[in-house]
Amino acid sequence: MPHSPPTSIDQTLKLLEAGGYVADRSLATVLFLSLRMGRPLFLEGEAGVGKTEIAKVLARTLGRSLIRLQCYEGLDVAAAVYEWNYAGQMMAIRLAEAAGDIDRETLQSDIFSQRHLIKRPLLQALEPDPAGPPVLLIDELDRTDEAFEAYLLEVLSDFQITVPELGTIRAERPPIVIITSNRTREIHDALKRRCLYHWVDYPDSDRELAILRARLPEAPAKLSKAIVGLVQAMRKEDLFKLPGVAETLDWASALIELDAVALDPAVVADTLGVLLKYQDDIEKMKGSRIKEMLDSLERDLKAAE
Structure with a gap:
């Protein structure tokens, strides 16, 4: 069921919390402003800090469709915006020829009509939706090249797309746009100027614990800490x-599956591949280093009691 966008920062925090996302006030503020001003929200940060999840939670809690464009190197208009159904067009031409209907203008208007247009995520996001404007997630924009980034300027400036054979298609109501970047390269200022910006950082211990408790309430309290x-x-x-x-959530889930109630060097060493994704990092954390960190952690937890 669709819901109205929040009318305050506090409501934005509650909206995210209802979707299981524990945000700090600065993120809630920029998200609230993005919704009120109708501006795209550009989120930068390291991989795995929760940028993509914001769009998912927003779509779920507002009752809107989520349209996701996963970016990659070589992404082009055909994959991101639209392409023509060439097989369908050829069939229409052959049927017209077989029927003796070869009026060029009529045939051209038929083969370059909406029924032969395959709509990709960016064009889909401009279509009217009974539930309200969808959430358009442009994920990991930094993976694309500058040519595609430049193409986005028309979409983000006026929420319109030009299809040469059909003309300009405009959104009746602009979608809610969330753009993410892992900062593997810098995004051009021209695109950033069209967005509100927020850097999503790693959470502090209190907020990360709150996230873990919200997403995995079955985890033992001592183990979560x-x-x-x-x-x-x-x-x-x-x-x-x-x-x-x-990775924190994945590791906690793995430890729950193993019925772990506390951390010890053996269980940590056996499950480091869930938490760390590079062999050099795993090797660096193995052995005495794990024990040193666990001993230090135990002292800190006892001191905090």
Whole structure:
């Protein structure tokens, strides 16, 4: 069931919380402004910190459709915007020829009509929806090239797309646009100027614990604190890829599946592949380093009691 957008920052926080997303006030503020002003929201941050999840939660809690464009190197108009159904067009031409109907203007208007147009995510997002404007997620924009990034300017400026054979297609009501980037390259200022911007950072220990409790309430309280404490400590290490919130949740789920009630060097070593994704990082954390970190964590937890 569709819901109206929040009318305050506090309502935005509650909306995200209802979807299981624990946000800080700065994120809720920029998201609220994005919804009120009708501006795209550009989210940057390390992989696994929850950028994509914001769009999913927003679509779910507002009762809107989620249209996702997953970006990759070489992404073009045919995959992102539209393409023509060439097989259908050829069939229409052959049927017209067989029927003796070869009026060129009529045939051209038929083969270049909406019924032969295959709509991809960007064009789909401009279509009217009874539930309200959809949430358009343009995920990992930094993976595309600058040519596609430049193409997006028309879409984000006026929420319109030009199809040469049909003309300009405009959205009656602009979609809610969330753009994410892992910052593997810089996005051009021209595109950023059309958006509101927010850097999504790793959460502090209190917020990460709240996220873990919200997403995995079945996890034992003591184990949850230990998981968050160790992950927070690992983020201070010189690792190639620091574990994100997604990895924290995956690791907690894995430990629950193993019926773990506490962390010890053996169980941590056996499950490091859930938390860390590079062999060099795993090797660096194995052995005595794990025990040192667990001992330090145990002292910190006892001191906090």
